[in-house]
Amino acid sequence: MGFNDPPASLLVRATNWLGDAVMTTPALAAVREGFPDARIVLLARPLVAELFRHHPDVDEVMVYERPGRHEGALGRLRLGGELRRRRFDGALLLQNAFDAALIAFLGRIPERAGYPTDGRRFLLTLPVPLTPGILERHEVEYYLCLLDGLGIPRPVPAVLKLAVTEKERETMAERLAFLGIDRGAPIVAINPGATYGSAKRWYPERFAAVADTLAEEWGARVVVVGSAAETPLAGEIEAAARRGVANLAGKTTVREMMALLSLSSFLVTNDSGPMHIGAALGVPLVAIFGPTDWRRTAPWSPLAKVVRVEIDCSPCRRRVCDRGHECMLGVTPEMVLDAARQLLPGGPRPGA
Numbered sequence: 001m002g003f004n005d006p007p008a009s010l011l012v013r014a015t016n017w018l019g020d021a022v023m024t025t026p027a028l029a030a031v032r033e034g035f036p037d038a039r040i041v042l043l044a045r046p047l048v049a050e051l052f053r054h055h056p057d058v059d060e061v062m063v064y065e066r067p068g069r070h071e072g073a074l075g076r077l078r079l080g081g082e083l084r085r086r087r088f089d090g091a092l093l094l095q096n097a098f099d100a101a102l103i104a105f106l107g108r109i110p111e112r113a114g115y116p117t118d119g120r121r122f123l124l125t126l127p128v129p130l131t132p133g134i135l136e137r138h139e140v141e142y143y144l145c146l147l148d149g150l151g152i153p154r155p156v157p158a159v160l161k162l163a164v165t166e167k168e169r170e171t172m173a174e175r176l177a178f179l180g181i182d183r184g185a186p187i188v189a190i191n192p193g194a195t196y197g198s199a200k201r202w203y204p205e206r207f208a209a210v211a212d213t214l215a216e217e218w219g220a221r222v223v224v225v226g227s228a229a230e231t232p233l234a235g236e237i238e239a240a241a242r243r244g245v246a247n248l249a250g251k252t253t254v255r256e257m258m259a260l261l262s263l264s265s266f267l268v269t270n271d272s273g274p275m276h277i278g279a280a281l282g283v284p285l286v287a288i289f290g291p292t293d294w295r296r297t298a299p300w301s302p303l304a305k306v307v308r309v310e311i312d313c314s315p316c317r318r319r320v321c322d323r324g325h326e327c328m329l330g331v332t333p334e335m336v337l338d339a340a341r342q343l344l345p346g347g348p349r350p351g352a
Contacts, residue, residue, distance in 0.1 A: 001126060001128070001149060001150060001151065002126070002150045002151035002152065003089075003090050003111050003113070003126070003150070004111065005089075006035055006037070006038065007035060007038050007088075007089035007090040007111070008037070008038060008039065008089055009038060009039045009041065009086065009087065009088045009089050009090075010031070010035060010038045010039070010040050010041070010088065010089065010090050010091070010092060011041050011043055011062075011083065011086075011088045011090070011091040011092070011104065011107070011109060012028065012031065012040060012041070012042050012043065012058075012091075012092045012094060013043050013044075013091065013092070013093045013094055013095045013100040013103070013104070013114075014042050014043060014044035014045075014048050014049075014052070014094060014095065015048070015094055015095050016045050016048065016095060017048075017195070017273065018047060018048060018051060018254070018273030018274075018276070018277065019271075019272060019273040019275065019276040019277075019297070020139065021044070021048045021051055021052070022051070022160055022162065022273070022276035022277055022279070022280050023139045023140045023142075023143065023160070023276060023297075023300065024094050024143045025055075025057070025160050025161045025162065025280060026140055026143070026144060026154075026155055026158040026159060026160065026161070026300075027094065027140075027143035027144055027146065027147055028040075028042075028055075028057045028058065028161075029057050029155040029158075029159075029161060030144065030147050030152050030153065030154055030155045030158075031057070031092065031147070031152065032056075032057035033153070033155060034147075034152040034153060039059045039060070040057065040058055040059050040060075041058075041059060041060045041061075041062050041086070041088070042055075042058045042060070042061050042062065043062045043064050043103075044061060044062070044063065044064060045063075045064050045066065046063055046064075046065070047254055049061045049062075049063045049064075050253065050254040050255055051162065051254055051258070051277075053255065054163045054164075054165055055161070055162065055163050056161070056163060057161070064079065076099075076102065076103060076106060077106065079103055079106070079107075080103060080105075080106025080107045080108075081106075082107075083103070083104070083106070083107025083108075083109065084106075084107050084108050086107075088107065088109045089109070089110065089111065090109060090110070090111040090112070090113065091104035091107070091109040091111070091112045091113065091114075092113050092114070092146075092150075093112065093113065093114030093115075093124075094114075094143060094146070096114070096115060096117040096118055097117075097118050097120075098118040098119055098120045098123075100114065100120075101114060101120035101123035101124055102120070102123060104123070105123045110125070111125050111126060112124050112125050112126065113125070113126035113127075113128065113146075113150055114126075114127070114128065114146070115127070115128055115130045115146060116128075116129070116130065117130060126150060128145075128146050128149030128150060129149065136295075136296075137296070138295065138296055138297075138298070138300065139296055139297055140158065140160075140300045142296075144158060159300075160276070160279055160280035160300050160301070161280060162258065162277060162280040162281055164255075164258050164259050164262045164281065168255060168256070168258070168259040169259050169262055169263060171256075171259065172256060172259035172260050172263060173263060176223070176246070176260075176263070179246045180246075181221045181223070181246060185219075185220070185221050186218055186219065186220040186221070186265040186266075186347065186348040187220060187221050187222075187223055187263060187264045187265050187266075188211065188214045188215065188218070188220045188221070188222050188223070188264070188265065188266045188267075188268065189222075189223050189224075189225055189260065189261060189264040189266070189267045189268070189269075189274075189278070189283075190207050190210075190211055190222060190223070190224045190225070190237060190245070190267075190268050190269075191224075191225050191226060191267065191268070191269035191270065191272060191274040191275065191278075192204060192207050192224065192226060192230060192233045192234060192237060192249075192270065193226040193227060193229070193230030193233055193234075193249075193270065193272060193274075194270040194271060194272040195227070195229075195272065195273065198320055200270050200271055200272070200290060200291060200292060201233070201270055201328070202270055202288045202290075202328055202331060203328070204233055204236035204237045204240060205236070205240045206331075206332070206333050206336075207237050207268065208236075208237045208240035208241040208242075208245075209240075209333040210268055210333050210336050210337055210340075211237065211241050211243070211245060211268075212241055212242050212243050213333070213337055214266070214268075214337070214340060215243045216243065217347060218265075218266075218344075218347035218348060219347070220265065220266070220347070220348070221246065222241065222243070222244075222245040222246070223245065223246045223247075223248055223260065223264070224237055224238065224245050224246070224247045224248065224249050225248055225249060225252065225257055225260060225261070225274060226249035226250065226274075227249070227250060228249075228250035229250075230249050230250065231249050231250040233249070234247050234249030234250070235247065235249075248260065257274065257277070258277055258281070261274065261277055261278050261281050261283055262281045262283075264278070264283050265283075265284070265344075265348035265349075266283065266284050266285065266286075266340065266343075266344060266348060267283045267284070267285035267286075268285070268286050268288075268336060268340070269285060269286070269287055269288070270287070270288050271287060271288070271289050271290075271292045271294075271297060275287050275299055276299060276300075278299070279299035279300055279301035279303075279304055280301075282301070282303065283303070284303040284304070284343045284344055284348075285299060285301070285303065285304050285305075285343075286304070286305050286306075286307055286336050286339045286340050286343070287299050287304060287305070287306050287307070288307050288308070288328070288331050288336065289306050289307070289308040289315075289327075290308065290314060290325075290327035290328040290331070291314060291315055291318050291327060292315055293315040294306050294308060294315070303343065304343075305339040305340075305342065305343055307331055307335050307336050307339050308327070308331065309326075309327060309330030309331055311326050311327045311330065313326075313327075314327040
């Protein structure tokens, strides 16, 4: 089963969350390799659209403005009309929602491929069966299995891929220099947030303890990253850290955060979008896991270590814990530091 003819133009509906979107990048590479002459257009919500600016496997990013001009029934009809005028030959729906299939249908895209989830099978012309075995695999594999069902060969090796321009890196380096962080100085990035819910978040005072120790042992500068909603968490780390941190939480766009991570020597993070972005940019990292399933969403990188404790209720996948947060309380700063030292014995290289 697959597209009847190699599409000259292909719409790819991106997932809505940053971390999930990063985990689709091996599948995007497979699509690019499988259809080298096709024009590949990625349809994505605004934050994810920013993630894929300058991506080598995408020819164009089309923004799904929701909230905004594509909101509601009229907005979807408007978007369907925009797609019709583009005359796409096929659509690959990486997002699982009914909405993704409906929009491709309204856009009169003749071939529509995806998993038959969320009651949308009747809208797909190329439904790929979703077996229990696929659901148990890592999310990177989940998207690659969709392509397996369409006869699109996997990339070898299957690696995460994001792109940051030299101009973006230079601009961020200048900004860090203004904050007193010299070019080439080792940077430890701390990401204390997690959009999914509070149960995924480790404790600010423990992040601060790790930051202080790595700053001392590695001669590193510490930068805290995060969204505007995570500003209070970052502020707690800033207050607790004895050696001082640069707090950029809520002060960067997605692209600026990517540039910052690309300049970082190390990342300490919860299971989150920035964790996956760091992994895609080749940043050595320690990821702290509690209620989420490390087997499905661990960073897809040889430069990453997962730190977690065995608890009978984990992974529960709950947004808010009702059992005293045992899975996160059990992760100590020393466990995170041991993992960091194993990844980078002796600390980061100068200028790394």
